[in-house]
Amino acid sequence: MSHGVEWALHCCLDLVWLAHEERPVPAVRLAALHDLPPAYLNKHLQALTRAGVVASTPGKNGGFRLAYPPERVSLMDIIAAVEGQEPAFRCTEIRLRGLAAEAAPRGDCVISQAMRRAELAWRSAMAAVTLADIAAEVEQKSPGTPARIRQLANA
Amino acid sequence: MSHGVEWALHCCLDLVWLAHEERPVPAVRLAALHDLPPAYLNKHLQALTRAGVVASTPGKNGGFRLAYPPERVSLMDIIAAVEGQEPAFRCTEIRLRGLAAEAAPRGDCVISQAMRRAELAWRSAMAAVTLADIAAEVEQKSPGTPARIRQLANA
DNA sequence: GCAGAGGTACTCGGATACGCGCTGTCCGAGTAAATTGGG
DNA sequence: CCCAATTTACTCGGACAGCGCGTATCCGAGTACCTCTGC
Numbered sequence: 479m480s481h482g483v484e485w486a487l488h489c490c491l492d493l494v495w496l497a498h499e500e501r502p503v504p505a506v507r508l509a510a511l512h513d514l515p516p517a518y519l520n521k522h523l524q525a526l527t528r529a530g531v532v533a534s535t536p537g538k539n540g541g542f543r544l545a546y547p548p549e550r551v552s553l554m555d556i557i558a559a560v561e562g563q564e565p566a567f568r569c570t571e572i573r574l575r576g577l578a579a580e581a582a583p584r585g586d587c588v589i590s591q592a593m594r595r596a597e598l599a600w601r602s603a604m605a606a607v608t609l610a611d612i613a614a615e616v617e618q619k620s621p622g623t624p625a626r627i628r629q630l631a632n633a
Numbered sequence: 634m635s636h637g638v639e640w641a642l643h644c645c646l647d648l649v650w651l652a653h654e655e656r657p658v659p660a661v662r663l664a665a666l667h668d669l670p671p672a673y674l675n676k677h678l679q680a681l682t683r684a685g686v687v688a689s690t691p692g693k694n695g696g697f698r699l700a701y702p703p704e705r706v707s708l709m710d711i712i713a714a715v716e717g718q719e720p721a722f723r724c725t726e727i728r729l730r731g732l733a734a735e736a737a738p739r740g741d742c743v744i745s746q747a748m749r750r751a752e753l754a755w756r757s758a759m760a761a762v763t764l765a766d767i768a769a770e771v772e773q774k775s776p777g778t779p780a781r782i783r784q785l786a787n788a
Numbered sequence: 789g790c791a792g793a794g795g796t797a798c799t800c801g802g803a804t805a806c807g808c809g810c811t812g813t814c815c816g817a818g819t820a821a822a823t824t825g826g827g
Numbered sequence: 828c829c830c831a832a833t834t835t836a837c838t839c840g841g842a843c844a845g846c847g848c849g850t851a852t853c854c855g856a857g858t859a860c861c862t863c864t865g866c
Contacts, residue, residue: 479723482849483722484724484727505800506798509731511733512727512731514731515850517852517853521801524802527800534799534800535858537800538797538858538859539798539859541799553747567634567639568639570639572668572669573643575667576664576669577668578667580781580785581782583774583778585774589643589708592758592767599758603747604751612743615743619738620738623737623738626735630735631732635809636811660838672813689838689839689840691820692838692839695818695819697839
């Protein structure tokens with residue numbers, strides 16, 4: 479899994495706390511928060527924009543903000559936006575090629591079924607966690623974090 | 634996830650049915666079963682050998698066979714052998730770098746925890762399925778498959 | 789003082805190089821079987 | 828006929844190119860703000 483996923487997750491979490499600001503947050507500001515290459519982070523934020531997870535406003539005082547309230551944005555949404563929606567395991571039906579094709583049973587590939595089940599378990603676990611859950615847990619462990627982030631982002 | 638995983642899974646399943654043979658199965662025979670590039674399949678079989686999933690015997694009439702009975706080989710073992718044991722999501726602790734480092738809460742990264750939980754769900758689902766389960770399901774759906782594979786592999 | 793036109797600074801968006809890992813191939817080391825020669 | 832040394836054929840194992848995708852960067856299109864001028 480690419481590093482852009484980690485960046486996108488943390489930046490979206492920051493956007494939760496910065497949503498109370500009037501103005502959207504530019505990519506440069508988000509990059510400075512975590513010492514990331516600004517232009518490359520911008521690329522991933524574009525992917526989030528295309529997927530509809532965040533909304534971008536161009537021009538001066540532009541930037542990014544969450545397109546939905548944090549309760550409605552799951553970690554799966556962010557991952558799918560950055561990594562794409564294709565499944566990690568792609569069955570190419572090799573059982574239907576070569577000599578073994580004659581012995582291939584009818585119906586779906588059993589191996590592919592098992593892989594799909596496992597991947598579905600992963601996707602469900604990711605979809606069950608929302609940005610609001612993450613934010614709430616962080617605020618519980620260290621209540622000062624959101625205000626600190628807002629302060630540092632506007633410096 | 635690389636294609637080698639799919640190859641390894643299907644070949645290990647074939648090895649379950651070919652385990653009743655006296656002689657190990659060479660990579661060329663396995664490749665012919667599914668019309669795969671023999672040398673490249675051999676490379677993945679080497680990875681399975683290094684991981685101890687299959688055992689290789691060199692020389693004439695050599696080849697590969699399962700190192701354990703199929704009940705003790707899970708799909709996770711095969712995937713880990715080919716893809717490596719490192720987790721798909723690697724937390725690089727970007728919350729501790731940049732301006733936000735001052736606002737970083739103590740304890741583990743909450744996002745990383747959620748990712749680990751999801752990945753653990755995936756690994757558990759994979760580890761819960763053994764080659765014996767897959768083989769039994771295939772044999773139930775089409776009982777002639779194992780004998781057909783044995784016949785085609787020795788042709 | 790005020791309105792409007794122009795300039796300016798800032799931001800997103802996509803187009804452009806670079807590097808690493810998966811993909812694919814080849815040849816050598818090693819082993820077991822087959823062969824051959826001698827007893 | 829039996830045995831052993833040699834040859835042979837076959838297999839795994841690792842070393843060697845090719846390519847696609849993620850990584851990283853830069854510059855242009857577009858927008859909002861600021862400034863300046865005229866009334």
